[in-house]
Structures are given as structure tokens and as C-alpha cells.
Amino acid sequence: MIYVFLINTIVVATSVVVHYEFLYRITLYIPKMKIKHRYRIVFGVFGALIAHALEIWIFAVTYYFMNHTAGWGSLEGNFNGSLMDCGYFSFTVFTTLGFGDIQPNGSLRYLTGIESLTGLVLITWTASFLYVEMQRYWGSDKNMSKRQ
Numbered sequence: 817m818i819y820v821f822l823i824n825t826i827v828v829a830t831s832v833v834v835h836y837e838f839l840y841r842i843t844l845y846i847p848k849m850k851i852k853h854r855y856r857i858v859f860g861v862f863g864a865l866i867a868h869a870l871e872i873w874i875f876a877v878t879y880y881f882m883n884h885t886a887g888w889g890s891l892e893g894n895f896n897g898s899l900m901d902c903g904y905f906s907f908t909v910f911t912t913l914g915f916g917d918i919q920p921n922g923s924l925r926y927l928t929g930i931e932s933l934t935g936l937v938l939i940t941w942t943a944s945f946l947y948v949e950m951q952r953y954w955g956s957d958k959n960m961s962k963r964q
Contacts, residue, residue, distance in 0.1 A: 820888075820923045824930050827878050831871040835938050838867035839945050846949065853953040860949050864942045868910070871938060875931045876906035882924055889922020910935035 842863045846856045879902040882888035894917040920928045
């Protein structure tokens with residue numbers, strides 16, 4: 817059980833650090849962009865989507881590894897064991913959509929639960945980040961139009 821805890825902790829910590837670094841770099845880069853303020857937000861949205869996709873694939877690779885290693889549990893149902901199926905499963909779990917066509921068994925259940933929680937927190941973090949950026953730059957757009 818200690819190994820399950822360690823792997824889950826490492827995967828979550830890696831995902832959180834990736835998310836933090838993406839948002840931090842976006843925050844640094846947006847003010848330097850030579851485009852209209854409102855288009856900077858589009859850059860932020862695409863950056864956040866790339867971060868989420870990378871985080872999801874971190875979980876997917878972990879599912880793939882654990883599914884193909886004895887003693888960690890398995891993924892069953894509409895699942896053929898491929899990395900793409902692990903990616904699909906990870907996307908549905910991270911977004912808490914959970915179609916239910918693939919079911920985790922054994923220790924993989926714990927990773928599934930923690931991925932749902934992690935996805936919820938990181939998606940919420942992105943939403944609040946984008947809200948703050950929109951307040952900052954869309955307000956600047958209004959001020960710019962008044963000056964012209």
C-alpha cells in the first residue's frame with residue numbers, strides 16, 4: 817500500500833508542478849505580447865489547455881505502467897490495454913466526466929480517485945487564473961478605447 821501512496825503522490829505532485837509552471841510562465845509572457853489585450857487571454861486559454869493535456873497524459877502513462885505491471889490492478893471493460901485507451905480513460909477521469917465504459921480494479925482505483933480530485937482542483941485553478949487575467953486585460957482594453 818505504501819508504494820501506491822508514493823506513486824499517487826509523485827504523479828499528483830508532478831501534475832501540480834506542471835500546472836504551476838505553465839500558469840506562471842503565461843503570467844510572465846502575457847504582458848510582453850505585442851497583440852491586443854483581449855487576444856492575450858486566448859493565448860492564456862490555449863496555454864492552460866496544453867497544460868491540462870500534459871497533466872492528463874502524465875496520469876495516462878501511469879495507468880499504462882500500472883495496468884501492464886502485475887500487482888497494481890487493471891483496467892477492464894471497453895479497453896484493449898493501449899496507451900491511447902489509457903489516455904481516453906485519463907481524460908474522462910480528470911474532467912470528472914467518467915463515462916463508465918472502463919473500470920479500474922485493484923490499486924488503480926486509488927489513482928483514479930486522486931486524479932478526479934486533482935483534475936477538479938487544477939481546472940478550478942485555471943478558471944480563477946483566467947478570470948483574474950481577463951479582469952486585468954479586458955479592463956485595459958476599455959481604458960484604451962476611452963483614450964483613443
